Amino acid sequence: MDKPQKIDVMHGSLFVLLKRFVEYQHDYSTWVKLLGEAGVQHSTYQMQEMYPTQELFDIIESASKLTGISTYELMEKYGEFIVPDLMLVYTKYVKPEWRTYEMLLHTEEAMHEAVRKEDSRTTPPKLLITKVGSKQLIIDYYSKRKMAGVAVGIIKGIARYFNESDLVEITRVTPADQERVQIRVNFLP
Ligand code: HEM
Incomplete structure (x- = not known):
């Protein structure tokens, strides 16, 4: 049997700040919409928790579709x-x-x-x-x-x-x- 793959996780600060970035550029309802489109089930991120890195990619991918801005450029602006x-x-x-x-x-x-x-x-x-x-x-x-x-x-x-x-x-x-x-x-x- 294959070993289960360990999913990569990242520090909550990066997610909390992604939310702040989206709200700064747009608003809270855009954030909720992006979470929905990215298939993220929970609505908040906590500073001291760890979350799947893939969620960050999925949210940025959804933001790219919404805005027409490339994922690379969004990553840079977010950074x-x-x-x-x-x-x-x-x-x-x-x-x-x-x-x-x-x-x-x-x-x-x-x-x-x-x-x-x-x-x-x-x-x-x-x-x-x-x-x-x-x-x-x-x-x-x-x-x-x-x-x-x-x-x-x-x-x-x-x-x-x-x-x-x-x-x-x-x-x-x-x-x-x-x-x-x-x-x-x-x-x-
Ligand atoms: C100013 C001081 C910095 C602080 C406090 C800081 C802090 C952090 C933290 C908390 C993470 C999450 C790590 C994890 O959960 O595994 C992170 C990731 C990251 N940091 Fe820094 N960082 C700093 C400077 C830099 C600089 C100068 C660069 C670029 C040259 C950089 C590039 C990155 C990247 C790209 C990630 C995303 C994760 C990855 O690529 O694997 N950071 N950083």
Whole structure:
């Protein structure tokens, strides 16, 4: 007999913030409609619970059908949107002197590591950050979930959070629909 497949789950914060994103762009009734179309049975998500990653994909897929915006673009916009709230939830791990550059440089060991420690059920993506000189970071994203759009969005959101959008140039170097995706971040003088 085949072993039952373990379904992938993600931290409730990502779902609570997806709801906030949809309500910000549209309204509560749009959220309810998307849940219905995605076949999601429950109407709320809790910060401290874990939920099937597939639900997030299904909701975004429904949103894409409703709006005509590609799922990639929605993922990116969602990633950008959630940064201020993520920063608020994990604020104690952020050093006050950090800006976009330091934040990205330390995301893996300071932020995603803190997420893993605070809740051992979570599995944030692996990010390998490489310094290229003093004005460039190469971010290698790796996750079976293939959510590179969210990764690019979060980087944009971090630059915006620090009021550095004009100084930070973000380029996805490899295709988005892969488990490994490379992102280049240039810091303009
Ligand atoms: C600002 C600090 C950050 C915080 C507090 C944070 C927190 C989190 C949390 C709580 C999750 C859910 C993990 C799970 O349930 O397994 C997550 C997932 C994720 N994070 Fe971060 N993160 C941060 C920065 C970043 C950055 C800089 C990137 C991109 C380069 C990134 C990319 C992602 C992606 C794409 C996911 C979705 C899951 C996946 O792809 O496997 N995060 N993050």
